[in-house]
Amino acid sequence: MKRSICFSTFVLASLCYANVAHAQLNVFACEPEWAALAEELGGDDIKATSATHGLQDPHYIEARPSLIAGMRNADLVICSGAQLEIGWLPMLLGKANNPAVLPGKDGFIEAAASINKLDVPDRVDRAQGDVHTQGNPHFQINPHNIAIIAEVLGERLASLDSANAADYASRTADFLSRWNAAISRWEAAAAPLNGKRIVAHHKAFVYLEDWLGLEELATLEPLPGIPPTSAHLATLLTMLGTDGNGADFIIRESYQSPKPSEWLSEHTGIPGIDLPMTIGGTPEAKDLFSLFDDIIQRLVAARP
Numbered sequence: 001m002k003r004s005i006c007f008s009t010f011v012l013a014s015l016c017y018a019n020v021a022h023a024q025l026n027v028f029a030c031e032p033e034w035a036a037l038a039e040e041l042g043g044d045d046i047k048a049t050s051a052t053h054g055l056q057d058p059h060y061i062e063a064r065p066s067l068i069a070g071m072r073n074a075d076l077v078i079c080s081g082a083q084l085e086i087g088w089l090p091m092l093l094g095k096a097n098n099p100a101v102l103p104g105k106d107g108f109i110e111a112a113a114s115i116n117k118l119d120v121p122d123r124v125d126r127a128q129g130d131v132h133t134q135g136n137p138h139f140q141i142n143p144h145n146i147a148i149i150a151e152v153l154g155e156r157l158a159s160l161d162s163a164n165a166a167d168y169a170s171r172t173a174d175f176l177s178r179w180n181a182a183i184s185r186w187e188a189a190a191a192p193l194n195g196k197r198i199v200a201h202h203k204a205f206v207y208l209e210d211w212l213g214l215e216e217l218a219t220l221e222p223l224p225g226i227p228p229t230s231a232h233l234a235t236l237l238t239m240l241g242t243d244g245n246g247a248d249f250i251i252r253e254s255y256q257s258p259k260p261s262e263w264l265s266e267h268t269g270i271p272g273i274d275l276p277m278t279i280g281g282t283p284e285a286k287d288l289f290s291l292f293d294d295i296i297q298r299l300v301a302a303r304p
Helices: 002-021 032-045 065-072 089-096 143-160 162-189 206-212 230-240 259-268 288-302
Strands: 025-029 046-050 076-079 108-110 197-200 215-219 249-253 272-275
Touching: 025 032, 025 065, 025 143, 032 046, 032 076, 032 143, 032 162, 032 288, 065 089, 076 143, 108 143, 143 162, 143 206, 162 288, 206 215, 215 230, 230 259, 249 259, 259 272, 272 288
Parallel strands: 025 046, 025 076, 076 108, 197 215, 197 249, 249 272
Antiparallel strands: none
16 A cells, blocks of 8 residues: 555656756747747747737727737747837736736747837927837738747747756757748749838728838828718728729728728729738638738739
């Protein structure tokens, strides 16, 4: 009997040790693209969750109790930054009371800090609308920026979990190899898009435009963050004409109302495109690779 008890105790202790040895890092991502990237680089060594989903405007979410709990238990928080989450992230960080993931700590990554940001305003006033003083925060739809953040995230995961550092380094190298090959494929497929003129719903596509050589003529929003108005749409109709030649595409984010772009497309003859801004923005955008597959495919398919 004593031998059996000792054996059971040994097995229990071994199982407990195994659980500790294989404890996962909890990664809390503000947006789906960063959760997916963490999963690519972290494998079984991490568990990642996202505060937002692909059909949700990341500017505006509620700091729900489940999100507070998720951040409280996080070992690492990664967010786009550049004030994209300014309406809810500070409250979430405050209520979570997790000092290890506060900005400036090793447990917090602001992705925008590593990116060459576009649309950084010289000055800001209320007359300009909802302008981000630190630059445009929608940099995730240029895949070259994803590669930059992959290196940052891979190094941080290895730093926080040094026992598995070699695994993080190996997975990061593998991801970047596959990712850079995919970028070459996307750029070849998108070559005919260079110089195409677009009208965007919100000023969210500047990094995509910079990458693919698109020209933005106007936005459906009269000012950033101000919903399209009938008067502004009428102005755009006058500018673009009704022969379908005023622009090549009208583009909106999947989480924006389709009505303004559909109205303008109907009256101008310019094709409208619903583009995913992140994973889950469309049924086809299931992961990081299929996100850009879908973006390029939708643009090329609508090309006049």
